[in-house]
Amino acid sequence: MNRQRLNIGIIGAGRIGRVHAETLAFRVPEAFPMAVADVNHEAAAAVADRCGIPKVSADYRDVLNDSSIQAVLICSSTATHADLVVEAAAAGKHIFCEKPVDLTLARIDKALAAVSKAGVKLQIGFNRRFDANFARVRQAVASGEVGTPHRLHIISRDPAPPPLAYVKVSGGMFLDMTIHDFDMARFLIGDEVEEVYTAAGVLVDPEIGKAGDVDTAVIVLRFRNGVIGTIDNSRRAVYGYDQRAEVLGDKGSIATANCYPNQATVSTAESVRRDLPLNFFMDRYTESFASEIRAFVEAVAGDKPVPVTGADGRIPVVMGLAARKSYDERRPVRLSEIA
Numbered sequence: 001m002n003r004q005r006l007n008i009g010i011i012g013a014g015r016i017g018r019v020h021a022e023t024l025a026f027r028v029p030e031a032f033p034m035a036v037a038d039v040n041h042e043a044a045a046a047v048a049d050r051c052g053i054p055k056v057s058a059d060y061r062d063v064l065n066d067s068s069i070q071a072v073l074i075c076s077s078t079a080t081h082a083d084l085v086v087e088a089a090a091a092g093k094h095i096f097c098e099k100p101v102d103l104t105l106a107r108i109d110k111a112l113a114a115v116s117k118a119g120v121k122l123q124i125g126f127n128r129r130f131d132a133n134f135a136r137v138r139q140a141v142a143s144g145e146v147g148t149p150h151r152l153h154i155i156s157r158d159p160a161p162p163p164l165a166y167v168k169v170s171g172g173m174f175l176d177m178t179i180h181d182f183d184m185a186r187f188l189i190g191d192e193v194e195e196v197y198t199a200a201g202v203l204v205d206p207e208i209g210k211a212g213d214v215d216t217a218v219i220v221l222r223f224r225n226g227v228i229g230t231i232d233n234s235r236r237a238v239y240g241y242d243q244r245a246e247v248l249g250d251k252g253s254i255a256t257a258n259c260y261p262n263q264a265t266v267s268t269a270e271s272v273r274r275d276l277p278l279n280f281f282m283d284r285y286t287e288s289f290a291s292e293i294r295a296f297v298e299a300v301a302g303d304k305p306v307p308v309t310g311a312d313g314r315i316p317v318v319m320g321l322a323a324r325k326s327y328d329e330r331r332p333v334r335l336s337e338i339a
């Protein structure tokens with residue numbers, strides 16, 4: 001296609017594949033979505049049609065074998081990520097891979113080794129780092145604006161649980177949902193967690209418990225630098241998607257509120273109120289999805305380091321496995337016990 005543009009192939013044309021395809025097609029002039037593949041050909045064709053993507057296939061190998069394509073976005077189901085990373089790296093493609101890379105460390109390590117051997121770039125889809133609210137919190141911590149951090153509190157609640165069929169294959173709440181919060185914790189504090197302690201239960205839907213998962217949790221994080229963090233998770237907040245963070249340091253604190261579809265307040269004799277927050281991630285994190293893809297394109301085109309590395313993809317999985325072990329064994333678990 002256009003020689004100044006980075007040609008990109010998209011593997012997986014479901015919910016997130018479509019979001020990233022739209023970003024490439026309409027919001028990043030430096031890139032071009034050249035091909036899309038999905039085992040569900042109809043899904044790929046629909047995204048291609050919407051985004052003006054010239055090549056459509058039911059076989060991801062058509063994307064990997066296409067010499068006009070320099071980079072791929074892996075947006076297929078979680079279980080396919082690790083193998084696709086290995087194959088894409090062997091084909092010499094730069095890779096953006098959705099979270100999580102995999103649910104097991106052995107398969108993640110195999111994927112990261114393949115990337116390192118091939119010398120290609122790998123960025124992981126932890127989009128929340130690119131959210132303007134959370135980026136401002138990070139800036140306040142990194143610049144010393146709130147002083148030395150002491151406490152981190154992340155509130156991360158979904159509006160409603162996912163379908164049971166999804167719960168069963170997702171790897172569980174800690175690896176599917178909390179994984180974003182584990183990444184956010186490392187990102188905001190700029191240091192590593194050494195130990196986690198989980199209190200969790202099934203309070204939203206007994207069927208989630210029968211599937212072996214939990215739906216409500218508080219996870220205490222002990223950072224290497226002494227910061228004490230807490231993550232507050234629920235699979236159901238009836239008022240919508242609840243996504244907030246606060247850092248308290250010795251010079252002050254910084255906190256973020258939820259995002260709303262409008263800024264209006266209704267004041268009456270009974271109450272002062274506003275509309276509910278944005279309902280879920282597709283609305284709440286729209287801008288961050290675009291920003292992470294823009295950052296990937298810039299890193300590849302400019303041969304610069306990616307902002308979210310393979311190691312950044314691995315550590316939250318270790319944290320998720322530790323959180324589950326802590327819940328199972330009802331004790332604090334050091335990350336070194338897992339990794």
Ligand SMILES: NC(=O)c1ccc[n+]([C@@H]2O[C@H](COP(=O)([O-])OP(=O)(O)OC[C@H]3O[C@@H](n4cnc5c(N)ncnc54)[C@H](O)[C@@H]3O)[C@@H](O)[C@H]2O)c1
Nearest residue numbers: 012013014015016017038039040075076077078098099125
């Ligand atoms: N960063 C985020 O906030 C975020 C949000 C949503 C999803 N995700 C991640 O993105 C991935 C996809 O999630 P989704 O919600 O879009 O799921 P989805 O089920 O809507 O879409 C996945 C698509 O992948 C296709 N697929 C499966 N195996 C394939 C293969 N071998 N080759 C090509 N296509 C294949 C399926 O047919 C489906 O269309 C998951 O790993 C999920 O964790 C991340």
